[in-house]
Amino acid sequence: MMAPMLERFVSPGKGNGLRAAGRIRKGELVISAEPLACCVSNRLAKEVCHHCFTRHESLLRCSQCKMARYCNTTCQKQAWSGHKRECKCLQSLLPRLPTDSVRLAAKLIFALLSPSKSSSEELYTLEEHESHLTSMPEQKKQGLSQLASMLELYLQQEAPDLLQEMGSALPPSCREPLSLIAKVTCNCFTISDGELQEIGVGLYPSLSLLNHDCRPNCVMVFEGTKLELRAVRDIDPEDELTISYIETLSLTEDRQRQLEEQYHFTCHCQRCDSRDKDGLMLSGEEGKWRLLKEALPRLEGLKAESNWETLLESCSHLLSSVGGEVPEENLYKLRITDMALDASVHLGRWEEAMSYGVTTLPAYRQYYPDPHPVHGIQLMRVGKLQHYLENIEDALDTFRQAYEIVKFTHGEDHPLTTELTMKMKECHSEMDHHSSSRH
Template structure:
């Protein structure tokens, strides 16, 4: 189906063009250069549905931010079951959909509600057809009107003939149910919307639907975004979809040149190849052949390294239903026992991990490598990879990041920074603890930190002098956090490769060179007497991720920091450097590290340098992945301020 002039104008106005190939079909290609962090295009939803009462059912925002804080959601006074962030959202929802269902008392599934809202949009479009004028077509920047959204949706494939018979029957059943709704029945008959139309709509939903995420990457709804569906999938994308409420923004996470295809990830790319290919085949009806999935791609070693964990990874070990048949209960118990044993083994490894010793040993100057005759532990694997990855996978991609080249900062002596911290500031009260429930609590604003304001210069002891150059001149500079005190790539040991692909390729080859098979179930014990674990596998990553949240909830910051560092290394393999998932984790790691050095009154320079690095990377990555208005960037800025002013952490 050819594109209408309005769709072509909208796409071309964002320096894009749609081409056609026999292998991929439609392909979205850049016609001009798109900088990393730039918004390539936006996509309005045809229909959305919230999956939580904690979010506005129209715009999918949690609350409106005002000068006085956040305003709570307002409940519909009639049905008392729908929540909206303000009167504007309520009025829009009332006109478009809510007036038909308010107070009817019927419970709807997510698919049913999404279909009903899409039908309402279709009826509204047919009632008020939009006719573009020459002035509309010449306007810049182009805006996505309802006709663009509807016409783009009509161009999407439905793959109805590829659906299994039982799925097709479910689509027909739901279509019949929706057509019986009084507010749809008459209008649908008038505009020729029949059962077949609704079945095809649903099939298009399944092939093109997207999960809507809030600013913390939690799924808060489901939506249909026709313009965004023009972009093809890649397991190593150069763009990412982020959401501003219900509005989808496609942002460049890599520099994209003219003639280059722009790709998104339809699914979580932090999964095994078998899982990704199965989901893409069953839901989207294609087999991915990107640089990660192809046997000729430069990332072909990655899935070999992380393995094929094809167990039921979606199963929560806490969900045990007694009413299941005995065989299922037994399998559930075995799965739960296996995962519990895995977590216990991981705890032993993490508790045995000497963070200070390994941080000093793997310092980027001694060319230290793990013993090839011993199985890798979480600690040796993480610290060896940290030498290769941070901050180099970011700096080789971003010429705005610089190095201070100050090798005097690599002294192993303790830093005197904690001597300059007032007693009232050495607790965590100025920075809320990071936990699954409060991890996104805003940090203190620079102008008015709560509880304990910064001590005045006269009451704060001066940092002890050091023979190394004073850091204050760089420390107070606005560009300080665009600089790193790590060795330049040409001076680092082990040697750093010259580009991003070479860094990752060398790291993957290094990991696979160790004699212990990372996929073997009979791995020998380490030299420390610990039961060896497959440190590369996704099952290990899932277990450490569970322990990471557990440690933050219990405020066990040293344990949480070690978990966070391991997760960071795995994410460096699995995600592009400026991917939103990477930016989110760096923000968590920066806050966890800050809690660690402040609450435990850590005096070691190597720890302070590490926290400084995570704050710098969190700020830099969040700025380009989410933007400067996002909570991740603001939290990184607040941490930056706390680090250099309130606690006067001087690294020299």
């Protein structure tokens, strides 16, 4: 699985890293990897197959643990060797459910105890993964200690002797439940679906070597649980490969705080040091955009409760109250417009959804100068709305812009790219049909 395109090295000031072994072209697949361990998020446990990570309306439920769900018996059979031990653990805790990180840590232990996976070829062993326990604030450490106790409780039913077995089979730094949980929370990747919604978490040991940059030269996209790393700029030999650990569409101080809290480092990338785009994000009449900023927590709450009616009402009221005094590029206006788009889609108010979507596009173009999945997906959403509302020429134009991004971020063979190509074909044939019926 390891391509000769990359190699480990020590990155000045950052510890371990990965760099290009040769020239890498924009859009090229740098590496693809299956997880050493992964699990579907509790939040989505009922909607996503626990084997192939596909969303489905109705799934088969494991009759024993009542938690795991599968597309069909094929997925269920294929998952059994990995689910067998977990199933007993889950049964022992019913009706309580362990958190995602506890489930992932347990699956990691099971994977390490049956090393069928050729883990020898990983560039970065679990032993070397950072736990950051020494530099962690006490409060966070206590939170992790509670998770570690939960992990021990969760494991003890399935194998009272498991902790002894771990002692001999696992590297020393992974025997301690606390350090294992710390490594898992700091090194796991969020697995997302085609619309970039989070569906699970996974551990991809070699890819934990990638360091962060707020304007990275690579992006990660998933197909099921397979992670693909693609270059979004041309990369020279010996250049470091970087990804962004967080959603980068936020102010420098917020990005830095999040990276500090979650990953325990201070970011000194070029975007952070130059505070690039902060001015644009805070453009417009401050008295007005403060109102938007202060409303966000309440709106997030409405969104979390799926209270779409109230959310849409609040968003549209706020947006019309600030009017043109806050430009579309303002970060808070953009976030609220995005929420209004979400709410309109959920309520099936397509005209409104389309107009909110179109409004966000110039800002997305500014904030994502390199091809970025988030920008590509936003264009696709808007294109689908335009297509549905029979604005065929606009839709085709939007789909083309999406394609110019997605061919680099997802590659030509990804299901999402295929879907986009189909959409463009549909637009073409509808336009041909219209013009022939006019004559």
